[in-house]
Amino acid sequence: xxxxxxxxxxxxxxxxxxxxxxxxxxxxxxxxxxxxxxxxxxxxxxxxxxxxxxxxxxxxxxxxxxxxxxxxxxxxxxxxxxxxxxxxxxxxxxxxxxxxxxxxxxxxxxxxxx
Amino acid sequence: xxxxxxxxxxxxxxxxxxxxxxxxxxxxxxxxxxxxxxxxxxxxxxxxxxxxxxxxxxxxxxxxxxxxxxxxxxxxxxxxxxxxxxxxxxxxxxxxxxxxxxxxxxxxxxxxxx
Numbered sequence: 001x002x003x004x005x006x007x008x009x010x011x012x013x014x015x016x017x018x019x020x021x022x023x024x025x026x027x028x029x030x031x032x033x034x035x036x037x038x039x040x041x042x043x044x045x046x047x048x049x050x051x052x053x054x055x056x057x058x059x060x061x062x063x064x065x066x067x068x069x070x071x072x073x074x075x076x077x078x079x080x081x082x083x084x085x086x087x088x089x090x091x092x093x094x095x096x097x098x099x100x101x102x103x104x105x106x107x108x109x110x111x112x113x114x
Numbered sequence: 115x116x117x118x119x120x121x122x123x124x125x126x127x128x129x130x131x132x133x134x135x136x137x138x139x140x141x142x143x144x145x146x147x148x149x150x151x152x153x154x155x156x157x158x159x160x161x162x163x164x165x166x167x168x169x170x171x172x173x174x175x176x177x178x179x180x181x182x183x184x185x186x187x188x189x190x191x192x193x194x195x196x197x198x199x200x201x202x203x204x205x206x207x208x209x210x211x212x213x214x215x216x217x218x219x220x221x222x223x224x225x226x227x228x
Contacts, residue, residue: 004157034215041123043204043218044158093158103216105150105158 002028004096006106013084013113021079021109023094030096033077034103035069038091050077084113117141118207120219127195128227135190135222137179137205146208147188148216149179153201161203164188175199197228 003026013019023033032051036044048064050056050071058064066088068080077096081088089112097103119138127133139145149161162173169181179190190203205219 041221041223043220046215046217049213049215095158097214100214102160107155107157 002026002096002098002102002104004030004094004104004106006092006094006109008109009107010110011112013111015085015113016083018080018082019084019111021081021092021094021111023077023079023096023106025075025096025098025104028096028098028101028104029074030071030077031074031099032097033071034095035067035077035079036093036095038093038108040091044093047079081111084111086113089113117209117217118205118219120203120205120222122222123220124223124225126225126227129197130194131226133190133192133195133199133224135203135205135224137188137190137219138186139188139205139207140186141207141209143210145210147179147181148206148208149173149177149188149190150204150206150218151201152204152221158204161190195224195226197226200224200226 005024007022035047038044047062048056048058052074056069071077091108093108095103095105147164150158151161152158161177162171164171164181172178177192181188202221202223204221206216
């Protein structure tokens with residue numbers, strides 16, 4: 001199947017700093033990318049959907065100024081957590097699909113804010 | 115209102131036991147249904163999906179699921195589990211008008227004892 005990578009896999013940052021997470025589709029064109037957040041023992045919650053070259057569409061309750069999403073190319077999307085706080089600590093997962101084809105998931109990024 | 119419900123949070127089985135994980139959705143129209151698996155430390159992988167046609171769907175690794183429209187259910191089954199099936203299992207749905215976004219259930223942790 002198609003491959004989606006995320007970098008970094010783990011990151012620890014201090015409160016108040018910003019962190020950027022990259023999501024790449026390695027062997028297909030990601031016309032649409034999704035960013036999810038997963039709390040321990042809980043489901044994946046969709047944060048936002050982005051189409052290449054367009055602004056991301058955020059789910060209700062997700063602060064777009066805090067979670068900046070850029071999807072400037074067909075193989076790369078970035079999520080920047082700005083002014084991170086301990087409550088932002090979580091597991092962030094991206095996924096991508098090419099048009100209406102199957103959605104593939106990245107391995108996730110564990111963010112810890114101290 | 116939650117669209118997808120997984121009532122079993124943690125299931126523990128011995129090897130060779132039969133498995134059935136429950137999934138119920140709360141939408142009366144046509145939906146697309148999925149089961150994903152997340153092995154420890156790995157990304158989400160698609161086990162099987164149902165769009166239309168035969169309500170009994172066969173997936174990878176010996177898993178199958180049955181769509182029962184009258185019960186709004188899409189339970190996952192495997193006749194004989196193995197230790198390597200230890201993982202988290204997520205049911206997901208694409209609702210009409212959702213721009214093909216996946217909505218996930220809360221997940222079921224399956225532990226298979228050797």
